[in-house]
Amino acid sequence: MKSSRTAKTSFAAAAGSCLMLVAGAVSLTGQTGPTYYKDVLPILQSNCQSCHRPGEAAPMSLISYEQSRPWARAIKTAVNSKQMPPWFADPEFGLFSNERRLTGKEIATLAAWADAGAPAGNPKDAPPDRHFESGWNIKPDVIVEMPKPFELPATGTVNYKYIVVKTDFKEDMWVVAAEMRAGNPKVLHHGKVWVRPPGSTWMKDAVPGEAYENETQKAVIGNNSIEEGNDILGKFNPGLGPQRFDQEGAAKFVPKGSDLVYELHYTTTGEVASDVSKLGLVLAKEPPKKRYFFHAGPTALNLAIPPADGRAEVVSEITFGADARLVYAQPHMHLRGKDFELRVVLPNEEAKTVLKGNFNFDWQMGYEYAEPIALPKGSKLRLITHFDNSTGNRFNPDPTKKVVWGPQNWDEMSNCFIGVLFDLKVSPEKAFLRSGPSLLPRAESGPTLAAVDSSSGLGVAPATNAGENFR
Secondary structure, three states, rough: OOOOOHHHHHHHHHHHHHOOOOOOOOOOOOOOOOOHHHHHHOOOHOOOOOOOOOOOOOOOOOOOHHHHHHHHHHHHHHHOOOOOOOOOOOOOOEEEEEOOOOOOHHHHHHHHHHHOOOOOOOHHHHHOOOOOOOOEEOOOEEEEOOOOOOOEOOOOOOOOOEEEEEOOOOOOOEEEEEEOOOOOOOOOEEEEEEEOOOOOOOOOOOOOOEOOOOHHHHHHHHOOOOOOOOOOEEEOOOOOOOOOHHHHEEEEEEEOOOEEEEEEEEEOOOOOOEEEOOOEEEOOOOOOOOOEEEOOEEEEEOOOOOOOOOOOEEEEEEEEEEOEEEEEEEEEOOOEEEEEEEEOOOOOOOOOEEEEOOOOOOOOOOOEEEEEEEEEOOOOEEEEEEEEOOOOOOOOOOOOOOEEEEEOOOOOOOEEEEEEEEEEOOOOHEEEEEEEEOOOOOOOOOOHHHHHHHHHHEHHHHHHHHHHHHO
16 A cells, blocks of 8 residues: 655645646736746745756756746645645744745735736846756765665555665765755655664674565564664655754764665555665765764654544653754654644753644655754653544545554654754763653553653653664
8 A cells, every 4th residue: 555645746736726727828018017037936946946846756847937837827826825835834833944934925926927827027037047966955975876776566565675785984974964865756755864883783684785674574674773873864755855964063973884774665656666766965074063863753652543533642752861952853644644743841841842833744844943942951852743543534544443653654653853963972872762651551542641740750761763663
């Protein structure tokens, strides 16, 4: 089974019946309103072209006037409904440096342009073309590609795949940005690339380049342990883009001799296909002041969602064993995911919501904080999520089923990947600790906020950095 929702179709779906295209019906005379080259192109360059260009996940290119004009009415519909650009964070909670929200003036400009017949205007009014680095959104110093294609069948379920890629890193590296690019975004729903340092036992017996899965080859894969220094180096989700690690002079550490592990979630499309994904890295030009670590964050491995529940609550929690700074958050759920809220609870129990919004499985966004959020030692991050397991959710695989944690789309997950800065001397395994509701045994539902107080005396336990491949 595969998801019935794909990032490739979301824009076209937003257009709905509005694809009354204006091709062949545009008059370039007598126009006094907005024109493409002067008014519309700057908006598309700033907000749309990173995805809407050849080789990216979006279903059409918006680089040129000829490409954009037929989609004028669809663009109007998508921006008026706030479906495009994809951005789901509530503006009342948190300020984000990567916000994609259009202003009211920009929305009005795009709508007026479509209503006027999508006039071109004068090409001399156009801003300079936006430059994309040979298919990348970054300018990578290092590129590591899967050594051979992964072949997908036309139909059926493809379990999460794990592929070790041998590298030739001859010295320690500090990385300030990374971008994972899908070789075939039609079939790669999302993926991660992990650093596997020398000495890590994770997948130590795996043949490099070959794909493995937990369901039938757990003995080969083994455990992904934070104590061994395994860290997520880059992620791919439709619309996510590259990740940066240079806040406050920080960088991500890749030890000499490390290998990479590609974690890949594929979906079949009705046609035989293949994928060769790759990772680009930008290296630091000077020694870092702090270490950036990417973690699965508050994780509800014990979640349970009752049948037919249209608003099932699940709460998870992580405690920080060292002073840290939160710079990035990316909630993760599956097809029943409805909404999310991330709270910081300081050691004095003062709580503040730092991220809140609706969840969209097609666009699993990452949110970069404009100003890092202080997390003194003993602070908690608490994630509250809601799920729609009712018949009212048209994407629900089975509303009669009690749902628990699992890797496939018909299972569920509830966690929030986090990017955190801490002192270079801090060991990652000491910085992240499961606590509160995340330590409770699985029940018939929840855990919920009501269980937080009853779980407060359970202490803390090591926090996995694996997230996706733990049940």
